Amino acid sequence: MIPYGQQSINDADVSAVVDVLQSDYITQGNSVPAFEKALATVCNVPHVNVVNSATSALHLACKALGLGPGDTAWTSPVTFVASANCIRYCGAQVDFVDIDPETFNLCPKRLAEKLSHHSKNGLPLPKLVIPVHMCGQSCDMSSIHKLAQQYGFKVLEDAAHAIGASYQGHPVGCCEYSDAVVFSFHPVKIVTTGEGGAVLTQSREVADRIELLRSHGITRDPEKMDREPDGGWYYQQLDLGFNYRMTDLQAALGVSQLKRLGTFIETRRQLAARYTKLLSDVPLKVPKVANACSSVWHLYVIRLKLEELSLSHKEVFEQMRDMGVGVNLHYIPVYQQPYYRQSGFQDFALPEAEAYYQEAMTLPLFPAMTELQQDTVIKTLAKILS
Ligand SMILES: Cc1ncc(COP(=O)(O)O)c(C=O)c1O
Structure with a gap:
């Protein structure tokens, strides 16, 4: 089976991890700050906190931005x-804004309409909006930012998909x-x-809060304590935090991987461009990149033209997998999940998200993918759809 995605680990990555294993500290050593520094440089942002997953990063960022019951x-x-779960972890309510059918990203027009509707009808307005850079392409952030200023929400x-991408010529991660x-x-x-994640911010206050919360809410900094330390062993718990720390083993791998960010992206871009070119005669819709964006192609998602096909979406999927191509579907609209259905989204449906879910299919794309493997994917798809 050709997988839809796969990591690329080389000898340098292995030695970086082995070096940490043979050192005095396998967690809370030098590699975590080194990885944070490297990320800050790549993204041109002053504050970075790495954690044990993006899920933890989202949770802590929501908390640090003040989201609560x-x-x-x-x-x-x-x-x-x-x-969406990160919102629920904070005891806050979730709501969804429909996507742009071309980019699959949260649509600023739908957001503007929903904000205006909620504002006029006394319905809840968001304290925070979480746009998702689907497949490695940034959302239309300047439009979302204008609405944030107008309605007073945080962003x-x-x-998760988009390290290395850029928007209006600036790196995703700079928090412009x-x-x-x-x-x-x-x-x-x-x-x-x-496993791992990071929160990047221009705010020292947000970064400090995340740093505290990722390690139980504990500080060893005497300046942050409410009294003189009892001795060198002393620490204080200032808030109810978590153990969301990244290990030095992981961070060392991150530093090593980050050195190949440019190569990874270049390979992904070449493979994506090749898909777009070679799929031009196959009856399907290829993904588009907006003018302001440079995508890193975490995912290559096509949409089937079901009205022109005799097969269903599910049948195309099953035939692809039966023929050794590990296609996938990113994602099932979150409000369709039983947990969300039971939490107020029983009869909820957003038209573009629904249409997307009926037609979308993720094709394999990863740095080590060969042109031969890609040709197999294209030929298999063309055969099934013809
Ligand atoms: C858009 C998006 N957000 C958040 C996450 C969570 O990332 P992690 O697995 O690092 O917790 C993922 C993971 O697939 C994702 O795709």
Whole structure:
């Protein structure tokens, strides 16, 4: 089976991890700060906190941005469940804004309409909006930022798919139009630490809060304590935090992987361009990249033209998998999940998210993919659809 995604680990990555294993500290050593520094440089942002997953990063960012019980936050329905779950972890209510059918990202026009409707009808307005950069392409952040200023909400970019991408010529992660940005380092993502995530922000206050919360709410800094330390062993718990720390083993892998970010992206771009070219005669819709964006192609998602096919979406899927091509579907609209159905979304449906779910299919794309493997995917798809 050709997988839809796969990590790329080389000898340098292995030695970086082995070096940490043979050192005095396998957690809370030098590699975590080194990885944070490297990420800050790549993204041109002052503050980075790495954690054990993007899910933890989203949770801490929501908390640090002040989300709590009684608040509401809005996100995209076409995303992994973590983009919405982080809101629920804070005891806040979730709502969804429909996507743009071309980019699959949260649509600023639908957001503007929903904000105006809620404002006029006394319905809850969001304290926070979480746009998701689907497939590695940034959302239309300047439009979302304008609405944030108009309606007074905060913005947290879920850039789990998008490290290395750029928007209006600036790196995703620089927080030009947001309060914080989250990356994921899960193995299928652009760079990996096994499991891992990061929160990036321009705000020292937000970064300090995340740093505290990722390690139980504990500080060892005498300046932050409410009294003189009893001795060198002393620490204080200032808030109810978590153990969301990244290990040095993971961070060392991250530093090593980040050195190949450019190569990973270049390979993904070449493979994506090749898909787009070679699929031009196959009856399907290829993905588009908006003018302001440079995508890193975490995912290559096509949409089937079901009206022109005699097969169903499910049949195309099953035939592809039967023929050894590991296609996938990113994602089932989050409000369709039983947990969300039971939490107020019983009869809820957003038209573009629904249409997307009927037609979308993720084709394999990963740095080590060969042209031969890609040709197999294209030929198999063309054969099934013809
Ligand atoms: C858009 C999005 N957000 C958040 C996450 C959660 O990432 P992690 O697995 O690092 O917790 C994922 C993971 O797939 C994702 O795709």
